[in-house]
Amino acid sequence: MKKAVFLDRDGVINENLKDIVEPSQFHLLHGVSEAIKKLNESNYLVVIITNQPVIAKGFCTFEDMDAIHQKMKNELAKEGAKIDAIYVCPHHPEKGFKGEVPELKIDCDCRKPKPGLILQAITDYSIDVENSWIVGDSETDITAGKTTGLKTILISGKLESAGNADYTFKDLKTAVEHIIIV
Ligand SMILES: [Mg+2]
Known part of the structure; x- marks a missing residue:
């Protein structure tokens, strides 16, 4: 069993712009590479x-999201840091907007605060929940972490x-300093 740190993306790893739909809008926050390393x-x-309802809303595609995440991985790699897995919820529950992707406009089990993606990762990687953490910048992250039994950092x-x-x-840097000591 492996211990893990689950990270929210927007506001924890990168600047929290309203909608990030292309790589040029993705900017790592200070100290994040060092913390992840x-x-x-x-x-x-x-x-x-990460919840990315921008996909359901039709603001960007799965391919655009992959390109954003490739930029993130490349920038982290420059500092010797690596992400082991990325789980994206592309859904959004409220239907009826122009340009949306109807099949993704559902009340899913994976959009935080629901725990679906965390539970999936725990199964996929045999994660030792008791010794694992979630770090997020919103209450939905904390709720999802509590539901699954993780230690939580806002x-x-x-x-x-x-x-x-x-x-x-x-910030993530000070959160990680705490995680590593305890
Ligand atoms: Mg966030």
Whole structure:
């Protein structure tokens, strides 16, 4: 069994723009490569769990999303950091908008706060849940982590408001420093 750190993408790894639909909009946050490299060296699997309703909305395709993720992997690789797996929820529950992809406009089991993608990863990689973490910048990440039994970290500018999370840190770098010590 392997321990893992599940990471939300937007706002944790990269700048949280409203919709990221092409690689030019993807910008790594400061210290992220170094943080992910530390997790790699500490034998944590690094697994991204991300809601990307932009696909259901027709704002970008699965191929566009792959290109965005290739840019992310390339930039991380320059600093010697690596993502072990990426799980994307492409769905969105509210139908009736122009340009949407009807078959993806469903009330799925994988859109966070639902735990579907995390559960899938736990099965796929035989993950040791008790010694694993989720790091996210929204309550939906924390809820998904709690539902699956992970330890939870909220990334927030407001350190005093942890909400339901076990811990709050200002960025991934400081969160990872904590994970590695405990
Ligand atoms: Mg986020």
